Amino acid sequence: MKRRLKQVGRWLWRGLRWALVGLLLFVGVGLAMAWEPIGHMAEGERLERMKASPQWGEGVFENPAPLWNDTWGMLTGASRKTDDGEPRVALPVQEVPAERFDTPPSSGLRVTWLGHSTLLIEIGGKTFLTDPIWGERTSPLTWIGPKRWYAPPLALDALPDLDAVILSHDHYDHLDHPTIVALAAAQDMPFIMPLGVGSHLAYWGVPDERIVELDWWDEHAVGDVRIVCTPARHASGRQVFDQNHTLWAGYALQSPERRMFFSGDTGLFNELRDIGERLGPFDLAAIEVGAYDRAWPDWHMGPEQAVAASGWLKAQALLPVHWGLFDLAYHSWASPIERVLRAADDLPVAQPRPGETFEIDALPSERWWPDAPFETAEEDPICARRVEGGPCPGR
Numbered sequence: 001m002k003r004r005l006k007q008v009g010r011w012l013w014r015g016l017r018w019a020l021v022g023l024l025l026f027v028g029v030g031l032a033m034a035w036e037p038i039g040h041m042a043e044g045e046r047l048e049r050m051k052a053s054p055q056w057g058e059g060v061f062e063n064p065a066p067l068w069n070d071t072w073g074m075l076t077g078a079s080r081k082t083d084d085g086e087p088r089v090a091l092p093v094q095e096v097p098a099e100r101f102d103t104p105p106s107s108g109l110r111v112t113w114l115g116h117s118t119l120l121i122e123i124g125g126k127t128f129l130t131d132p133i134w135g136e137r138t139s140p141l142t143w144i145g146p147k148r149w150y151a152p153p154l155a156l157d158a159l160p161d162l163d164a165v166i167l168s169h170d171h172y173d174h175l176d177h178p179t180i181v182a183l184a185a186a187q188d189m190p191f192i193m194p195l196g197v198g199s200h201l202a203y204w205g206v207p208d209e210r211i212v213e214l215d216w217w218d219e220h221a222v223g224d225v226r227i228v229c230t231p232a233r234h235a236s237g238r239q240v241f242d243q244n245h246t247l248w249a250g251y252a253l254q255s256p257e258r259r260m261f262f263s264g265d266t267g268l269f270n271e272l273r274d275i276g277e278r279l280g281p282f283d284l285a286a287i288e289v290g291a292y293d294r295a296w297p298d299w300h301m302g303p304e305q306a307v308a309a310s311g312w313l314k315a316q317a318l319l320p321v322h323w324g325l326f327d328l329a330y331h332s333w334a335s336p337i338e339r340v341l342r343a344a345d346d347l348p349v350a351q352p353r354p355g356e357t358f359e360i361d362a363l364p365s366e367r368w369w370p371d372a373p374f375e376t377a378e379e380d381p382i383c384a385r386r387v388e389g390g391p392c393p394g395r
Contacts (some may be wrong), residue, residue, distance in 0.1 A: 026208040032390035034140035037177035038238050039170065039200030040056075041245055046213070050195045052246070053215050060244035060301050064271050065298070065386040073295030077330050084332040084373050087149060091324070092368055094355035101127070108361040109258040109283055113352045114153055115325035117174060119262070119286060120357075124162040124225040124255025129172040130262055130286075132183060134185040138173040138240070138326055145172070146326045153355025156182050164212075164223050167193035168264025169198060169236050169248035173326060180204060190221055192227060196246030200238070216249060228252040232266035232386075234299060252279040259362065261285040261313055265322065267298040268305040268384040283360050284350070285315035290323030290336040292382045302382030303339035304391045310347055317363055324369075325355060335374035343377065343391075376386050 019319060040049055055061045094338025096112060112120040117131040134152050156179070161240050165183060170173055175197065184191075184206045191201055191211055198211040213218050214229035221227070230250040237243035250263045252275065261275070261282045276282075287309055292302035301309060307334070310318045323336040350363040359366050383392030 017099040022111070024044060034147060036204070037140035039175075039177070039242075040203035040267055041242050042196045042199040044080075044253070046196065046199055049213075050245075053195055055195075055216060055247060061247045062238070062244070063235075063298075064231060065233065066235070067235065067267070067296070067298040068385040069298075070295040074293075077295050081330040082332045082373070082375070084334070085327040085330070087245050087372065088372065089370050091150055091370075092353055093150045093153050096158070096354050096357070098158045098160070100357055102162040103156035105257075105359050107361045108255065109260060110357060111260075111284070111286070111319065111350075111352075111360075112154075112300050112357040113319070113321070113354060115148070115150070115354045116323070117168070117264070117286075117321045119319075119321065120160070121253060121260060121262075122155075123253055123258050123260060124223065126165050126225045126255075127160055128164050128202060128222075128225075128253065129159070129162050130166045130251075131168055131264070132165060132179045133173060133176040134179040135176040138171075138176075140172065140177070142213070146328055148325055150325070150354065151267075152335050157186065159183075159187070162187055162189045163225075164227070165191045165228070166251055166262065167191060167197055168232070168250065168262070169194060169234060170197050170238055170246050171236065171265065172238065173267065173328065175200065177204060180206070184210070190222075192229075192251075194229060194247035194249040196236075198365075199246070211246050213246070214249070218282050224256055226252075226254040228254070229263075229280055231269070231271045232264055232268040234265045234267065250275075252282070254279065258283050260314060261287075262286040263301070263309070263321075264296070265300060268301055268309060268387050268390055269380060270300075270348045270386075270388055272309050272312040278313075282313055282315045284317050284319055285310050286319040286321045288322030289320040289340050290331075291326075291328040292331065292336075293329050296381060297382050298384050298386075300382075303336050304343045304377050305382060305384060306342040307340060307345075308391045315347075317350060317360070319346065319350040331380060332372055332373035334369060334375045335380075337369065339377055 084318045110122040136147040163384040197370040292300040
């Protein structure tokens with residue numbers, strides 16, 4: 001019996017050793033595949049410029065108001081995740097024909113929503129692309145991570161000539177490695193981004209002369225279009241050790257005739273009023289409305305706060321973005337748009353299908369998404385902390 005037990009013990013030990021070897025190989029292969037997409041931390045002159053920023057604090061960039069997190073709620077939130085985090089049926093995506101951009105916009109501002117926070121913005125005779133993501137997943141790996149619900153409505157090689165690519169921050173659902181590499185090879189336009197993000201692009205082979213890094217309130221002109229980098233309340237990082245080592249931002253795009261705001265990712269914060277006073281009013285504000293949760297209410301707007309922010313920005317209309325492509329939170333996929341429409345009152349809300357193009361004087365208002373359960377504001381309130389006069393009094 002003792003001999004048999006020893007033999008069983010040897011078998012178990014051998015099995016455990018092989019399992020550990022397999023695990024190490026799995027982790028090693030994963031790290032090797034993710035190494036380049038993860039990017040690179042800033043150093044040298046780029047790092048010194050970052051440290052000179054008023055936003056740089058104790059070794060990292062800091063928010064106007066610190067982010068509040070319910071750590072326990074974040075850990076246990078999966079238990080209340082809805083079964084409707086993704087659409088149950090295919091969404092009505094509009095494929096974008098290349099000839100759509102042959103004629104300039106008659107209104108002076110035309111926008112094509114390609115899903116999530118990817119927008120083609122035509123303003124002042126120039127064409128800009130925001131936070132482009134053509135990759136399959138929001139991850140440094142191609143086989144794990146949130147997967148897109150539909151193919152890109154417009155092929156990368158069918159994009160019109162771009163005057164600039166505008167990046168809000170370096171999270172994977174906004175800074176997509178394969179997309180950036182392909183765009184840099186296909187067209188000779190500059191990339192505009194917040195401080196530090198250029199370290200990733202330089203590592204991926206984008207020439208320094210095509211990298212434009214801005215601090216909050218810095219400006220960059222593209223022809224007659226003035227692009228102003230604006231404050232935001234969020235975070236950054238692509239791995240464990242680079243958290244908040246690059247800046248995050250929104251943007252105001254101003255032509256002689258039109259003005260548009262692009263929020264990037266942000267929670268509600270008091271300085272949005274300053275942006276409205278200094279750079280508004282805006283004909284259109286593209287504000288993120290999805291991927292929110294009560295456990296991290298300062299990281300993302302949430303629908304009702306996006307409507308409030310539109311007022312603070314002096315926006316004439318709202319374009320909800322950061323929804324309708326990935327499952328990145330616990331709420332149902334349709335909740336962001338449903339709640340925005342219920343909170344909007346008299347604020348015009350653009351409701352384009354993925355791939356749909358519209359001019360500022362003809363906002364799409366047709367309900368195109370299939371019916372789906374959603375959580376109301378009363379059932380799932382999103383209330384940012386340290387905000388004066390927000391939709392959640394007393395917070």
